[in-house]
Amino acid sequence: MLDDTEGYVTEDGRKIGGVVMEMKNITLRFGGVVAIKDISFDIREGEIRAIIGPNGAGKSSMLNVISGFYHPQEGEVWYKGKKRPGMRPYQVAQQGIARTFQNIALFEGMSVLDNVMTGRIRQMSTGMFAQALWKGKAEQEEVENRETVEKVIDFLEIQHIRKTPVGRLPYGLKKRVELARALAAEPSILLLDEPMAGMNVEEKEDMSRFILDVNDEFGTTIALIEHDMGVVMDLSDRVVVMDYGKKIGDGSPDEVRSNQAVIDAYLGVQHD
Amino acid sequence: MPEQLLFASEVFLNGLMAGVLYALVALGFVLIYKASGIFNFSQGVMALFAALTLVGIMEGRVPFSHVINATFDTEIHHFGWHVPAFAAILITMGVMVILAYCVQRFIFRHLVGQEPIILFMATIGLAYFLEGVGDLMWGSDIKKLDVGLPQGINTWIDETTFDAFGYGFFIDNLDIYASIIAALLVIVLVLFAQYTKQGRAMRAVADDHQAALSVGISLNFIWIMVWSVAGFVALVAGIMWGTKSGVQFSLSLIALKALPVLMLGGFTSIPGAIVGGLIIGVGEKLFEFAIGPMVGGATENWFAYVLALIFLVFRPQGLFGEKIIERV
């Protein structure tokens, strides 16, 4: 049995910790549309947690609730053992939750390097005037930020495009730059909305490798949405399955794969 | 050197200095437009308001004294002290930051996501409101502003050029100082936007709101910061113009001078504002010098607008503006 504090060890020997984020009875409505209906699940420290489901199931909405872009009408979000009050997206980001978007949201007019540097902005609104005056400290901080950013750039193998304006990059590389920006924040939780959508096979393999390496080397907790079942089964430790805003499955990839409700949803069995 | 060329060089120099000031005012527009998509019609009135506040504080005037005296039947006008220029400038800057906060908090925070035309109308409202408040606070009489900037002909340049060419250039000290200060400010603003964390955040907000939020940037905070910077630019412009021709309503019309600069340079480009300002400054002075006498003078009133119109026809996005591509 899983419990809140202990966690478990995966087949490949990675140690998964206690619950770091817990969604409790989340309901989100847009007018008449119920995007999320009374869903609960948790995310454990160090694990790769997948959210899957057919189009329009409410997956992106769930990620938007976690990152503060959407505010659910009902339910609670618990982060690091505390109930989280209603928060603006930038506040969530400042708490160490970084994300990427299904439709890539980059600063198109800025270079790759500048884009990744923005990932370091996090605590800027506190003491920013003091910082502007205290030049020495600001400079030192800038140097440290640069080091972290260069490491991330090396890690994701995008050195060759450091100075290129993002607007000129092909789709696959944009996705990678977006991941780099999220990583630069050194997040405790990384949220990825379809990181491999629209990529060719080779790009998908690269991206899978990066996701695994990030998790492995930095122990970053990752929640990701993905349509490609093969990828999901390979990458994730546990999977939440959504359909029409409801949770229809939750467990290890194997458990989920043999769950009848999940099979029905994916085969398009009519709902009553 | 032939005499005509000497005159032209003198005119050129004067044009360049006027141009730096135009660039500065235009920068105030560009900063706000880039970061929030708001075309701030009240930029000129902000300069007037800043200059009024500065004079008021320096002279120790009691704000709202007309209202106070009318309601309480008193006769107070002055606190009886004088504040040194430097301190008064700092206090005025503080007032401009408070103004920036109020503008964001009470107006634009409630208009997020509205059509550009609505935001524009809001700034028109703000312009008239601010003009009224300025009058109410400090009175509508023409005020003299003297923060200690030297004025009058620069004798060194006059003598040096006289010795060299036999013709002394007439260059006003105030123009020299104003253009040096404006040039410094422009450089500082560009460095700020390009190389600091806050500048990067500002550019990020200008580029994509959603992405900016996701990396932890508070839009509200950036907008207050941008309005504060615009307030600072307005203050500097207000000091220059106010020193030159007194603090009065016409000071707010300098904003109109920035319009052709923006059309030339593009509404979103910082280098565009600088180059555009210089072109207009030099262009209008040289045009007046060369063509003015033939058409009866006063070309400075319209030259900038005609130049901007020609530009609008051939290059609507301005010199450095981003290309406008309609997606279909």
Ligand SMILES: Nc1ncnc2c1ncn2[C@@H]1O[C@H](COP(=O)(O)OP(=O)(O)OP(=O)(O)O)[C@@H](O)[C@H]1O
């Ligand atoms: N901002 C919004 N306003 C109104 N309705 C919305 C909004 N965002 C999502 N929805 C609706 O909520 C439902 C779930 O959408 P969501 O984007 O979360 O699905 P998804 O599982 O991410 O789908 P996909 O696989 O296509 O990305 C849909 O019916 C969608 O139309």
Ligand SMILES: [Mg+2]
């Ligand atoms: Mg989605």
